[in-house]
Amino acid sequence: MTIFLDGILGRKRVLVKANERVLALYRGEILGIFGAGEHTLPNRRGMLELERHDVNRPAFVSAYEKPLFDRLPELAQRELTVFRTNAREVAVVERDGELHAVLAPNQKLTAWNAAGPWTETRVDLAGGLDVDPELMRRLTRARRLELVTAFMVNDGQVGLLTVDGTHQRMLEPGLHAFWNVGRTIQVRVVDLKRQSLDVTGQELLTRDKVTIRVNIAAEYRVVEPLKAVSEVKDFADALYRALQFAFRQTLGTLTLDQILERKVTVHAEAAEKVRADMAAIGVEVSAIELKDVILPGEMRDILNQVVAAEKQAEANVIRRREETNATRSLLNTAKVMAENPVMLRLKELEALEAIAGKVERLTIHNGTAGLMNDLVQLRDK
Template identity: 75%
Template sequence: MIFLDKILGRKRVLVKENERLVALHKGTILGIFGPGQQVLPNRRNSLDVFRYDLTSPVFASVYEKALFEKLPEVAEYHLTVFRTGVGEVAVIERDGAIYAILGPSQKLAVWTEAGPWKEMRVDTAQELAVDPVLARRLVLARKLEFLVNHAVLEGQVGLLFVDGTYVRTLEPGMHAFWNVGKALQVKIVDLKRQSLDVAGQELLTKDRVTIRVNISADYRVVDPVKAVGSVKDFADTLYRALQLAFRRTLGTMTLDQILERRVSINAEAAEKVREDMMAIGVEIADIELKDVILPGDMREILNQVVAAEKQAEANVIRRREETNATRSLLNTAKVMAEHPVMLRLKELEALEAIAGKVDNLTIHNGTSGLMNDLVKLRDI
């Protein structure tokens, strides 16, 4: 048999079940051959064979074009070609599992017998969003080269911009998009109430005293599209608005007025800030002048003033009490002068108080003599 094959100028080639063979005779495509023993012409070793394992289903060969041009029926029987247009994406499935993703203007040739194959084509010019179920399958298959995911948390919204143009607002959840041929951006905006602090803001009062103030504001975004589209950074805009408003308000007041009217200052300065920020979709809840910080020398002066004021108040209270005490003594003296018995009773009270502090008492001339010498009551 081998001798006969040599005489006839042929060669027997065994092709396994999981293989396919591309044969060329004298540089010309003979065809694609399946499993079994194939008898092929081979005069003067003019046969070239190329084996392909179906476990690697992609057909990558320099003879692909020649096959489809010279043997189109054979090529179409053995090979499946997927091709995408401009702006298209194709999801290729093999036996129910995602095998590959083709971007715009790409091609993939596979062995048909390695399938079954299925194609899902998407026109990204019409819709960039990826179905959530498909997005999860792509993530699990780790086919992410043309996919971009964005997570929007509870209390937030996402603003979708395509090529710099606002498209729509994304609600909380996971959002997937085809990232092909267009610049895609998602701007996350927090809708919850937030606090902004302006710390250590220096300004000059009307009486030329340099002070530092701490300001706090609570705000929330009510129109995210306007807030993002009107200014570069709405939080920075609010920060500067608070600075300017309080600088203008406090700069027209003296230090004493600022310290006395902190609540009214908040109302005066806050109104302008609220109007300006509402115009860009930001609602201001509370604005508070938290602290007024004075220079060290000014604090000492004010402490001295406060100490002097408190000392003066203490002196007034002390004199008032002394006057009241003197007036009380005068009234008591008048009562005793008009009623001698009251005077004697006071003397007895004093004697009782003295006796309570004496340990030993020596009495001369008896108790009657003691009482007669110390207390002499007149007949009333």
């Protein structure tokens, strides 16, 4: 009966749930926004239109948003909150204390007041692009990092901040975050600790036209980071090439024998030039050393033969010297025995003792005196 009566009177009963809001239009005009409950709305000729919204989805998205604010501004403000940023702003929107959205410049969010309460934090990008550390932690927890770029600078390092290709400042160790809206942000991390650089397998031609390969080492550290990255494309590569040139100058003036006979390092003048050139780009070079000299295979064989011949000659000299000393010693002993018969008799007894120690049994005839006489007669003969 009620439905029949509503049909005759040209009206319709609309039930709105507690979590809903209904935007109603009649004959193309906005009637209003209706909350939870039952509402009787005009519907002659079926010209009532209803647009239901679930406030659990906080954003208000409707084709009738602008007509609503134009025709019923008080109602719209009572039901909805509009967050809007200009060209130089970022807005952080929170819902009931929880981060809900981050608005980029020239962006808008319309939200149901019933889904709130809502709060807003605006960031003026003209005052700087840095993101507050606490806000950064909240953005990370909420996984709202699409407008943020973060960089980590470790101990012993420094970061060079560049915005749209222009250097801004140096960053100390720590986590740094920046708003990246409409900007190109880069941070180049430069290590300030002492480092080593090896130039390995560098081929050089000595003064006597022998091709060798050398390994070179140097220690350096960056003392002016901005100079080091702005004056040259790659400061480590610049040092590498400077070392190559310095050792070509040094070893190219020496023969292979000179290089092998003494510990060769870079000339003081060449080393000073390397240090001066690198200091001009903010790099301090300390030690410069020649680590290894590597010879071609055939040259190694020749040198091994030369060394072997030299050692053999030295061994022959030592052998002849020892033989001469032994002969001289025998001659001196013979002279002493010739002049002293007692000494000769002692040597004879030593010989007899040595012979007796090598046989199991020794038989002596005519007694020891006879033996001695025979030995003496043997010597006389």
